[in-house]
Amino acid sequence: MKLRNEYTCPLEMTHDIIRGKWKPIIIWELSKGKKSLSSLKNEIKGISQKMLLQHLQELSDYGVVSKNVYEGYPLKVEYYLTDRGRKIFEVVSIMQGIGIEIMVEDKREDFLKEKGLL
Amino acid sequence: MKLRNEYTCPLEMTHDIIRGKWKPIIIWELSKGKKSLSSLKNEIKGISQKMLLQHLQELSDYGVVSKNVYEGYPLKVEYYLTDRGRKIFEVVSIMQGIGIEIMVEDKREDFLKEKGLL
DNA sequence: CAGCATCCGATCTGATACTG
DNA sequence: CAGTATCAGATCGGATGCTG
Numbered sequence: 628m629k630l631r632n633e634y635t636c637p638l639e640m641t642h643d644i645i646r647g648k649w650k651p652i653i654i655w656e657l658s659k660g661k662k663s664l665s666s667l668k669n670e671i672k673g674i675s676q677k678m679l680l681q682h683l684q685e686l687s688d689y690g691v692v693s694k695n696v697y698e699g700y701p702l703k704v705e706y707y708l709t710d711r712g713r714k715i716f717e718v719v720s721i722m723q724g725i726g727i728e729i730m731v732e733d734k735r736e737d738f739l740k741e742k743g744l745l
Numbered sequence: 746m747k748l749r750n751e752y753t754c755p756l757e758m759t760h761d762i763i764r765g766k767w768k769p770i771i772i773w774e775l776s777k778g779k780k781s782l783s784s785l786k787n788e789i790k791g792i793s794q795k796m797l798l799q800h801l802q803e804l805s806d807y808g809v810v811s812k813n814v815y816e817g818y819p820l821k822v823e824y825y826l827t828d829r830g831r832k833i834f835e836v837v838s839i840m841q842g843i844g845i846e847i848m849v850e851d852k853r854e855d856f857l858k859e860k861g862l863l
Numbered sequence: 864c865a866g867c868a869t870c871c872g873a874t875c876t877g878a879t880a881c882t883g
Numbered sequence: 884c885a886g887t888a889t890c891a892g893a894t895c896g897g898a899t900g901c902t903g
Contacts, residue, residue: 636841637841637844637862638769640844640847640848648764663884664884677877680887696885701885718836723754723759725832726755742754795897798867820864820903
């Protein structure tokens with residue numbers, strides 16, 4: 628667990644958890660179900676394996692993500708959101724909703740339709 | 746306006762807006778009403794003037810914050826949330842709520858009581 | 864009071880190569 | 884397939900001093 632004690636307010640703590648560049652999108656993907664490293668890597672466009680692993684490790688330190696490891700070859704590992712992770716997902720979900728609102732207001736419906744979000 | 750066009754999904758855009766170290770807390774303070782630079786500086790413990798100004802500038806580029814400037818001496822400037830800023834505040838507000846939940850679950854009620862949040 | 868410039872260390876991110 | 888190590892560049896953040 629990596630959560631600090633010197634937060635000024637609870638807001639800061641949540642912010643600390645999701646601040647990394649790829650963290651919200653990782654949480655978004657994991658909200659759909661358990662995922663292997665490689666499927667996350669394929670689904671998150673542009674992410675490097677290093678950053679993916681590093682962020683998964685940090686999220687795990689925060690108690691947001693956990694994993695099941697199955698021994699044998701090929702290795703199989705499943706990452707998933709913990710209860711706390713599903714709480715954090717509520718924030719991520721609102722971020723998505725507000726992002727859509729702003730894009731609509733910004734006349735970017737074309738983008739949203741392309742993504743199947745409108 | 747600083748919002749990019751290459752977002753993969755709306756989530757990324759929202760994340761981009763609030764990622765800076767002090768951005769959520771600045772938005773939180775501004776949600777209470779118009780504020781001068783110096784009152785923000787006093788209310789946000791630990792922030793440097795440089796970061797405060799830089800983040801206000803970025804939030805302004807994103808259309809989240811605006812300001813009124815009154816000529817004369819001493820100079821008077823009021824920062825405030827735009828409509829878009831109030832949308833983003835919804836995210837920040839949820840971040841606070843979830844942060845409180847996590848702290849409760851983490852047995853940090855003492856902290857919350859101290860801050861008058863419980 | 865509001866705001867700018869500069870210097871510097873810390874942190875973050877990405878590319879690449881390698882291991883079990 | 885999952886995970887580690889290293890190196891370099893980019894970005895971020897903080898301290899300080901100066902300006903209108």
